[in-house]
Amino acid sequence: MEHGGGASPSNLLDDAVGPLAGRFVAVEDSGCNLAAQRDNKRFFFFDMLTWEYPGEKIRDKEKTSGGGLVALYGEIQKVISDLPQERKNSVTIIIDDVSLMEVAAKGSTNLVLDFLHYCHTLTSELGCSLVALNHEDIYSSSERPTLILQMEYLAGILIKAEPLATGLAKDVHGQLTVLNRGNDGQGSRYKICNFHFRVKENNVEYFYPGSRT
Amino acid sequence: MAAFKPRTSSFSRNFSASSSLSHTPGLKRGPNGTTFISSGIPDLDKILGGGFSLGSLVMVMEDAEAPHHMLLLRNFMSQGLVHNQPLLYASPSKDPRGFLGTLPSAGSSRDEKSSKRESDQEKGLRIAWQYKKYFDENQQSIESQRDEMLLMLLDSKQEFCNDFDLRKPLDRQFLIGKQIDCVSTQDSPNLVALRDRCATFLSQFSRNESSVFLAGRITIQSLCAPQCAYSDMEWDVLSFLRSLKGMVRSSNAVALVTFPSSLLSLSTSKRWQHMADTLLSVKAIPDEDKDLAKLLTGYQDMVGLLNVHKVARINTQVPVILEATTFSIKLQKRRFLVLECLNQAPIDGSSGSSYGTSGSCSGSSKTGRLDF
Structure with missing residues (x-):
């Protein structure tokens, strides 16, 4: 059902459970107050639902609809360049739902891919x-x-979140398949792990299948 | 873990308990600072753990063969009108206002079934009171809490959600002088007009920190029906849904959108479904399906099936795990809409009990109590 494809060198089990989290995306397993972090200027949030795309209004569909994504990328770049130097390389960009971006781009897959490529460049340039x-x-x-x-293809780590084949249960909400391509220069190490997870109020529990009774 | 206790642990929002809410008819406080609005079907409210959350987009996948979605639609609209909540109704018909005449009326006199329900409850209460005699005063605090809860329950029974008599049209008094916007989606060549109407409608419910007094309901019937000019403008409709979702989220309103999923391409339909906060689907039951009739009890009384695919979660990340996701839609005495869990083929043919156990909402009610 869900598909989390991403390139994240650290923090393996970041939240891949987007629709459950809605607009709150987990940053750390232990749970952290995003509102407080936003006030601390450590968390920046662009609401894709209310994001006003310049030239995106339905009536002038002739205009290039990629303007919105370009603007969004501009905002991201601005945020990152405004950060103090020591924090620049520890940035994580989280995109909750690329399919919404496609909607913003009126179904133009290429525009969305361009956007992702740009963000991907940031990761290699700045190490975020x-x-x-x-x-x-x-x-x-x-x-x-x-x-x-x-x-x-681009992802270094691929996380798939799916329901169990047997459906939802109270104690197991679903399973994660984590594929770690391990492209950290040490040859072709290739790891696949399978976890079950359970979403709780403040964190998410991950455990190996069958380790809970 | 305990070190984190005071402040940093917060996926759940802190909210100030606004006492005014409980006195506003038609609104009910839910867990995590959410507010519920009734769907107009008591059983559906129970299934969803209280009702539709304010700020959520509810989508209903229509059945190609039967208009069961209209049952949900009508009850939702009537409930809003009974509670004096402003309504925006968009439909692909030429004369949407005419549809208001077909709305059901609140069952004023309790019918047999609900009175039975009540008497059941009374019995329960009586026993509880008698037990209290023996329990004595040592647990007064708990008692008072329970009383409060009972009061709330009773309140909600009387006010939050009505039973609607599908055979009795809504009294005119509920229609006259009320704020009802009707939009025909057939005329306009694109969705701009509809979006603007929604935006103006929602602007009066914009959310601020003070408590909620008024909530609005948006009902869009058969979005993207083939008679609309924009039915093939896939991305425009998606973009409309996106902005509708964004607007509703920041206001004290609920939008109910039904759509003919069978007319959409599979991937588009999936995209629509991901847009929804709460996703339901209705299905017709073939009249004479012998196999199904053998499999399920009370098959003769069923009109259709209701599937709950997704339940809106706001201010929390914990998903709702329902005990069952498929319910049968029945018309009690051909008048009242009830939803029941499917019962598989026992020996006798008696119909199952109406869905009313507390187990269903245990997921949500439990989370409300967890505060560590």
Whole structure:
């Protein structure tokens, strides 16, 4: 059901459970107050639902609809460049729902891919990380889902969040498959792990299948 | 872990308890600072753990064969009108205002079933009171708490959600002088007009920190129906939904959108479904499906099936795990809409009990109590 494709060198189990979290995206497992962090200028939030895309109004659809994404990238770049030097390389960009960006770009996959490429460049330039979430089921019916395939290709770590085959349960909310390509220069180490998870009020519990009774 | 206790642990929002809320008819406080508004179907409210959360986008996938979504729509609208809540109704028909004449009326005299329900409750109460005699005063604090809860329950029984008699049209008094916006989506070539109407409608419910007094309801029937000019403008409709969701989220309102999912391409339909905060679908039941009839009890009384795919979660990340996701839609005495858990083929053919256990909402009610 869910698909988290992202390149995050650290913090393996960042929140891949976007729709459950809604607009609050977990930053740390232990739970942290995002509102407080926002006031501390450590957390910056762009609401994609109310984001006003310049030239995006439905009536002037002739205009280039990529303007919104360019502007968004500009904002991100501005935020990062305004950060003090020592914090610049520890930035994590979290995109909750790439499919919403496609909506913003009126279905232009290329614009969204461009945007992701730009953000990806930031990660290699500044050493920050990029976590992007998408929904795999949207693309399951199309023959060559470029967007999701490219995202998967670019990702260093791929996290798939799915419901259990047996459905939802009170104690296990779903399973994660984490594919770590390990492209950290040490050859082709390639790891796949499987976790079960349970979302709690302040954190998410991860455990190996069968380790809970 | 304990070190984090005081401040940093907060996926759940701190909220000031506004006492005014409980006196506003039609609104109910939920966990994590959310507010519930009734769906107009008592059973559905219970299933969802209290009702529709204010600020959520509710989407209903229509069945291609039967208009069961209209049942949900009508009850939702009537409930709003009974509670004096402003309403915006958009429909692909030429004359949307005419539809208001078909809205059901609140069942004034309790019918057999609900009176039975009440008497059940009374019995429960009586027993509880008698137990109290033996328990004595040592747990007065708990008692008073329970009384409060009971009061709230009773309140909500009487005010929060009504039973609607589908055969009795809504009294004119509920329609006259009320704020009802009707929009026909057939005429306009695109969604700009509808979006602007929604924006102006929602602007009166914009959320501020003070307590909620008024909530609004938006109902959009068959968005993207083929008679609308924009039915093939896939991305425009998605973009409309996106902004509708954004607008509703920041206001004290609920938007109920039904859509013909079978007309959309699979991937578009999935995109729409991801947009929804609460996602329901209705399905017709074929009249004479012998296999199904054998499998399920009370098959003859069923009109259709209701599926709960997703329940809105606001201010929390804990998902709702329902005990069941498929419910049968029945018309009690051909008048009142009830939802029941599906019961698999026991020996006798008696119909199942109406959905009313507290187990369903245990997920949400539990989270409200956890404060460590």
